[in-house]
Amino acid sequence: MTRRKKGRTTIADVAAEAGVSPITVSRALREPARVSEPLRKRIAAAVQALDYVPDLHARALASARTNVVGVIIPSLTNSVFADVLRGIHDRAEKTDLQVQFANTRYSPQEEERLIRLFLSQSPAGLILAGIDQTAAAAEMLRAAKLPIVQIMELGPDPFDMMVGLDQPAAGRAMTEHLLEAGYRRIACLAARLDPRSNRRMAGYRAVMAEHGLDDDSLVVQTKAPSSVRVGCELLREIVAQRPDIDAVFCNNDDVALGALFECQRMGIAVPERLAIAGFNDFEMSAAAEPPITSMATERYEMGVTAMDMIAQTIAGEPPEEKVVDLGFHLCARASTQPRAGARPERQPAPKKSAARTTRVREAR
Amino acid sequence: MTRRKKGRTTIADVAAEAGVSPITVSRALREPARVSEPLRKRIAAAVQALDYVPDLHARALASARTNVVGVIIPSLTNSVFADVLRGIHDRAEKTDLQVQFANTRYSPQEEERLIRLFLSQSPAGLILAGIDQTAAAAEMLRAAKLPIVQIMELGPDPFDMMVGLDQPAAGRAMTEHLLEAGYRRIACLAARLDPRSNRRMAGYRAVMAEHGLDDDSLVVQTKAPSSVRVGCELLREIVAQRPDIDAVFCNNDDVALGALFECQRMGIAVPERLAIAGFNDFEMSAAAEPPITSMATERYEMGVTAMDMIAQTIAGEPPEEKVVDLGFHLCARASTQPRAGARPERQPAPKKSAARTTRVREAR
DNA sequence: GGCCAAATTGCTAGCGCTATCACGAATCTT
DNA sequence: AAGATTCGTGATAGCGCTAGCAATTTGGCC
Incomplete structure (x- = not known):
């Protein structure tokens, strides 16, 4: 829209006002250390007086560099x-x-x-x-x-x-948490096949396999992007397919929240009948009733x-x-309450990505 | 980082390749209609061959116009x-x-x-x-x-x-919905004093006043930004302050969700003992249990x-x-179920912002 | 065939800024 | 003290592109 910007204050105007050359103004603005104190002050005053703002396009063009x-x-x-x-x-x-x-x-x-x-x-x-x-x-x-x-x-x-x-490690850690809390038939609900989500699921399956618990029928996925509604749908689906599950690991907290709502709707007690774990520790998860276990990430x-x-x-x-x-840390909450008789949580063997990993059981 | 971009393909390179002048290339790119068919094709081929991409900074500087x-x-x-x-x-x-x-x-x-x-x-x-x-x-x-x-x-x-x-009208509309559903002691929960939120609240207070129901003690605000946790806190606060309320109008759906969770925690039946309405119709509101009434906006x-x-x-x-x-429309859901004996919803008088306003009671 | 208008193409001159080099003065060597 | 280094400043020459106008071609019309 703007035609020739007739009025724009340029570096030359500032230079004239301060009684120096344009290049000195340029330097004063970008490398103040290379300009003497008195000139720097005069230039600063001129910039102020004329309300000068550098033209980023001209700067980028001249310096072949942008910010x-x-x-x-x-x-x-x-x-x-x-x-x-x-x-x-x-x-x-x-x-x-x-x-x-x-x-x-x-x-x-x-x-x-x-x-x-x-x-x-x-x-x-x-x-x-x-x-x-x-x-x-x-x-x-x-x-x-x-x-x-x-x-x-x-x-x-x-x-x-x-x-x-380390996304696979985070997936492993959550799965291990569920196992340690005494859950065995742990399903995995995954929305849109985000690569990170896939890698978390690989971690889940690896741990399940190590315990001889892995099973295709425990996994439900959809192409739809992650959302609360998708969580509702996936939960209905897995419950229909495997009514015997005792826990679900959701690939994102919105899916977990949907699963929780659907459980409430279907009269499935959480965590007594079914434990729910999410991922990413969205703000709402700690506030839910029951609070939802999640894996906090430093986004x-x-x-x-x-x-x-x-x-x-x-x-x-x-x-x-x-x-x-940046690691991750487990926020264990009521939605994955350890089952009676579950062995106590043991510190997992240190992993590559476990440097900053901590494990927190929050009071509620 | 990049020093002088020695290699960059410029409009001159393309012009040389196509055997025309730079300005013609420039025109072919920006106003193809002003360049003849054959030249346009030759230029397009040259652009393709040289993998030319215009420099937006140079363009902006020369034309005193950006995109x-x-x-x-x-x-x-x-x-x-x-x-x-x-x-x-x-x-x-x-x-x-x-x-x-x-x-x-x-x-x-x-x-x-x-x-x-x-x-x-x-x-x-x-x-x-x-x-x-x-x-x-x-x-x-x-x-x-x-x-x-x-x-x-x-x-x-x-x-x-x-x-x-029209934010005040939207606030009015939600308040009228609650009144029509038979609620009378309607509280208002507001997170951060967003100007839009304030205007909705003004609409709420105006309607309440018209019905002789307005009262300072029905409003709870906080400076904290809107969140689910804030919804929990505000609900506890209003229940402590006014245990007799029968509905809450939350200024945003995350606050409404927090209010719902807190009700579940406190054993307050929704909507039997307390109705909950939100605003903005976030995706999760329809999926909640019970589904939360909200005002959909076309964001x-x-x-x-x-x-x-x-x-x-x-x-x-x-x-x-x-x-x-762009209007707004009410998504009436179970969380504000009409009370027994409430008069049926009547079509409200048309308002300034009601052109595209519709009223929907969703099945659930 | 000649003349005008429209369509097409090209030239010139920057846009506002900075890289690079050049220069004089101040400071440092030995 | 003469040369070698800094330091601070300025002059020059573009960065890649396009506005504005000039030049050229084309087509139409009498």
Whole structure:
């Protein structure tokens, strides 16, 4: 809409006002240490007086460098990502970095397209979800000379940096918690086949198999995105299919909440007749009646850390640890009350991702 | 990080490849109709061959115009705004507009700062939440020559365009629903003093006053942001303060869910002993047990419409209606079951914002 | 055939900023 | 004290693209 911006205050105006050259103003703004005290003050006063705001486009063009960090994640609806995004934005505010967000809707092709699009704009950094990029995307990313952080989970071969948690281990830990609480016929309810969710389920199945309890009929999945309603539906389904189950492990807390509602509707006592465990420890889970056991993940912290790692790298001080494991911790609540006669919880053998893993039984 | 981008394919490379001048390539890309068929094809082939992607910064600098739409809303946590943002992004993808998001954390000063910041970058458009901008912000916005859409609610004096709903009317409508269902001592639970929430509460109080039922002791507020836990706490508080209430109107569905959980914990039968109504019709409300009555608002649609209005304005075809009322509709569910002897629901007198308002009693 | 209008293409001149180098003055070597 | 280094500042030359207009071609019409 705006035509030629006739009136814009430019760096030249400030320079004239302060009686210096434009380049000095530019330096005073970006590298104050390289400009002498008196000039810096005069320039600051001129900036103030003229209400000068640098043109980011001109800056980007001239320096072939931007302060835009691209964030490419699968979804905006899932509050898991909303939390991460909040962390990213909060930290971005404290630097001069801008955030440019795009969602892939869980499509690797769309992700590839977006990565290509972002890279062509030479962003200051890139934040990606997960480790399942297409081969073409991986090639571009490895060739790209910019800080990249993969978030949500950990994997063997980072493009650059990584911050997340060991999803299979988290799935294992929850399953072990249920076993230790005395449950045996533990079903698994999974909404949309999010790669992280799949890996948690792999952890679940591994533990079940180790105990000779694994069974295809214990798993119910759907392509629908995770939601409370889906939790209701999945619970009805598993109860119809395996009326003998004594616990359900839901791949996300909204599914767990749906399962709880459906149990209330069907008159299934939780946890006496059926235990319910979720994942991600949404705010509502602790408030539910009964409170729902969940696995807390550091989503906000993940966004903050990712942004920090990028800011540090840009500042020329890349973080010592390129891969950060934020761990997870069990929030054991009434919905998975140990059964009478269950052996007490023992400390599990330390695992790769267990560094910051803690185990909490909350009072209620 | 990136130094001089030595390798970047520029419009000149494409022009050379296609055997035309750079400006023609530029036109072919932006206004294909103004370039002849054969040239257009040659240029398209060259773009393809060289994998050319225009530099948006250079474009913005040269044209003093960007394709960035700024979105300034109070929060990212509240799923109300997440839904709006999703609509905005989904529609942005279908145009060539980019979205730049910032959150004010409910601070008008922060909002003013962000508006100033955005305007200095001459965005293609601006989307703002609500109508409570500071005087200084209002002045800047009225002076700005760009499409602006205020969302979430309607007001008398738009800066430019507006899409939302009549919040006081929505508050009235829910209160009337409760009255018609036979409830009389209706409390109001309000989390963070969101301006929209306040206006809904004003609607509630107006209706209560009209029926001689208004009372300060029926209202409980908190500065804490809306959440399920806050719903639990507010319910305990109101029950302690006014044990005689027969219904609660919660300013958001997460608060309503917390109220429901707390009732379950305290052994308060819903709706027999206490009816619960929420607002915004979150996905979980219909799935709860009992399903929670709520007022559905078109949040996703609001984002889509706002973006559409901006895109249309930029395209030189501003929407005929500068103010769009998306209405609201009651989703009456079991949590506000009419009491025995309640008079049947009558159609309310048509209101300003009732154009698209419908009233639904859902089966369950 | 000549003239005008419309359609098509290209030239020039920046947009506002910063990388790079150049320069004089102040500080440091030995 | 003469040269070698800093330090602080400025001049120059673009970054990649497009507005505005000029130049050219085409087509239509009398």
